[in-house]
Amino acid sequence: MSRTLLDYEPVVGPDAISQLRQAARDLKGATVVHVNSTREGGGVAEILAWLNPLMVDLGLDARWEVVEGHPEFFGVTKAFHNGLQGGEVMLTDRQVEVYEQTVKDNAERLRPLLESADFVVIHDPQPAHLLAACPNRKGKWIWRCHIDASHPNRKVWNYIRSQVQGYDASIFSMPQFAQRLHHPQFIIAPSIDPLSEKNVDLTDDEIKATLEKYGIDSNRPVLTQISRFDRFKDPIGVIRAFMLLNGTVDAQLVLAGGGATDDPEGAVVLEEVKAAANGNPDVNILLLPPDAHRIINAIQRASAIIMQKSLQEGFGLTVTEAMWKGKPVIGGNVGGIRLQVHNHYTGFLVDTPEGAALRIRELMNRPEKMAFMGRTARKFVTENFLLNRHLREYLTLMLGLRRGLANHLMAD
Amino acid sequence: MPFEVKDCTLITRMAGISTAMNLRELQERVIICPEECLFHHFSETVIRPTFDDPEFHNDFAVWARRQLRDRVLAERLGIINPYKLNSLEELRLLVLDIIEERLSEVHHIPWAPPGHDFQFMQAVTVVFDTGMVLKTPEDLCELLPRMSHSSIYYHFVEARRRCDDKRDDFSNWLDGFDEDVRPLTEALGNVEFYFVALWELQKRLIRAVEKALPECAHE
Incomplete structure (x- = not known):
């Protein structure tokens, strides 16, 4: 069910909604087409599920289209994805041919809409070749890269660059992810939807029932890390930190995540995590289905501290979600976690399990500090990482591209 | 005006x-x-x-x-x-x-x-209406505490880049009133604005206005 701006007003305030309406005033009636590769699953689809209806609510003629393809095509785009993240992948002429032909096939269907649109936003590399397949473009084309492309595989990047160089602008989530291109590169950080199942307020009864269902003691403090069972998330480091507490803190650890069943490496890591827990009854390892958003929400809300001890991280929206729920975060000193976790204000950045154990002990012994950090974290997210800011930046960027990027831009 | x-x-x-x-x-x-x-x-x-x-x-x-x-x-x-x-x-x-x-x-x-x-980054400043209007200098007493930090930034800090005389927007506006608001303009001119956070700057501005216009501070 799509929500309207009015639904968000009680959360973000009337001024934030007014800014959105002002930014959209000059864009009323403009055709905006978002193109990605899936309607369900993954962060991009989650963003488009709220972004598109809210743009419509603001008077834009916003559409969401999806490129279709066969498994071989998605095999190639997965290789692009991995390559942009720095993975060692091969890129053959055959793969490039499959990719370009599939996008051209999609262009046959989408061309009239895309060539006449005022703005086309292409999300990630999968549909990037559409620009080349639509030579009679009328509007501005924007490439939105959601991937951490800070250290891409050069061969993959050189090919992707040849596809995106001709766009009017690109958007990256963090400055560190940007690559050199011959057009303006904007920085728009991700955001969370405060009314989604993952973030909406829950009743105490629902939270308690969730804990009971998963065998978590609601009378003892909970430390939680929510993440896929992936070595880059360092779940074993979190267990080591918990073991280092050595009984000095009366708490339980919850490691909860999904996606292991259809991910061979995830299954291996899950087994490693179970072995590291060594049957400790205070370590709860929960393998959750991909749509367990309310369960994750409840566990986060029941936690005293949220851990995100990643060794490598994009932006780290699980950190944003935790902070929105007023929780201090002990996070790995990497990627976007550094933008969100500020030592002594919203949590602590750590580099080792020892550092994490030290900070857990410090916080558990200073409840007033935990409460202060939780309040600060919630305020920081409210001001910077909710979807109204994200939507406003899309609108003002489009306005800027339309009017020209002078020092000042009047939204009214 | x-x-x-x-x-x-x-x-x-x-x-x-x-x-x-x-x-x-x-x-x-x-x-x-x-x-x-x-x-x-x-x-x-x-x-x-x-x-x-x-x-x-x-x-x-x-x-x-x-x-x-x-x-x-x-x-x-x-x-x-x-x-x-x-x-x-x-x-x-x-x-x-x-x-x-x-x-x-x-x-x-x-x-x-x-x-x-x-x-190395740069930015475009996007400006919005707030619907808030000051009609007299005394309105600053009531409305300054209600302004967002980014409004304070725009009118008191960023204005110095925008305006040829490198003054803030409030002081330029106060020049259109009688001589008796000069102490207020001077008080605003003495507020340190660069080496403080915006929440601190807002507090300092409120204090300066209340000191220069004690009658409205007590209302």
Whole structure:
């Protein structure tokens, strides 16, 4: 069910909604087409599920289209994805041919809409070749890269660059992810939807029932890390930190995540995590289905501290979600976690399990500090990482591209 | 003439310059970076979605301290107040002078750890109506506490770049009233605005207005 701006007003305030309406005033009636590769699953689809209806609510003629393809095509785009993240992948002429032909096939269907649109936003590399397949473009084309492309595989990047160089602008989530291109590169950080199942307020009864269902003691403090069972998330480091507490803190650890069943490496890591827990009854390892958003929400809300001890991280929206729920975060000193976790204000950045154990002990012994950090974290997210800011930046960027990027831009 | 209170936000983008991994590269990039980039790293830091650094108010000083681990350089850069200079070109020359002095003092060029390069950015300021209107100087007493931090930034800090006389918007507006508001204009002119966070600046402005207009402060 799509929500309207009015639904968000009680959360973000009337001024934030007014800014959105002002930014959209000059864009009323403009055709905006978002193109990605899936309607369900993954962060991009989650963003488009709220972004598109809210743009419509603001008077834009916003559409969401999806490129279709066969498994071989998605095999190639997965290789692009991995390559942009720095993975060692091969890129053959055959793969490039499959990719370009599939996008051209999609262009046959989408061309009239895309060539006449005022703005086309292409999300990630999968549909990037559409620009080349639509030579009679009328509007501005924007490439939105959601991937951490800070250290891409050069061969993959050189090919992707040849596809995106001709766009009017690109958007990256963090400055560190940007690559050199011959057009303006904007920085728009991700955001969370405060009314989604993952973030909406829950009743105490629902939270308690969730804990009971998963065998978590609601009378003892909970430390939680929510993440896929992936070595880059360092779940074993979190267990080591918990073991280092050595009984000095009366708490339980919850490691909860999904996606292991259809991910061979995830299954291996899950087994490693179970072995590291060594049957400790205070370590709860929960393998959750991909749509367990309310369960994750409840566990986060029941936690005293949220851990995100990643060794490598994009932006780290699980950190944003935790902070929105007023929780201090002990996070790995990497990627976007550094933008969100500020030592002594919203949590602590750590580099080792020892550092994490030290900070857990410090916080558990200073409840007033935990409460202060939780309040600060919630305020920081409210001001910077909710979807109204994200939507406003899309609108003002489009306005800027339309009017020209002078020092000042009047939204009214 | 009523004063329409505005709010603002930034659209941030890369300045199109390679990152700097060490002090020598910082020097080379500062020579060529656009003025907007210098302005962003010195002045727009306060309204970006980041935490204020309690020690330093410009990105070059913060990077020198945190990534190059060079406290001497950080302190020299950190004391620069760009609003005391006549132009952004003057600011560029001062920054280069400090970097070059430091390069002549150190035995090894300081490097940032991998992944902590200095990223050169710039921004467009997007301005919004707030619907808030000041009709008389006394309205400042009631409305200043209700303004957002970004409104304070726009009218009291950023205005100095926008206006030829390098004054804030409130003072320029107060010039249209009688002589008896001069103490208020002077009080605003004495408020330190660069080396403080916006919430602190708002408090200082409120105090200055209440002191200059004691009758409305007690209402």
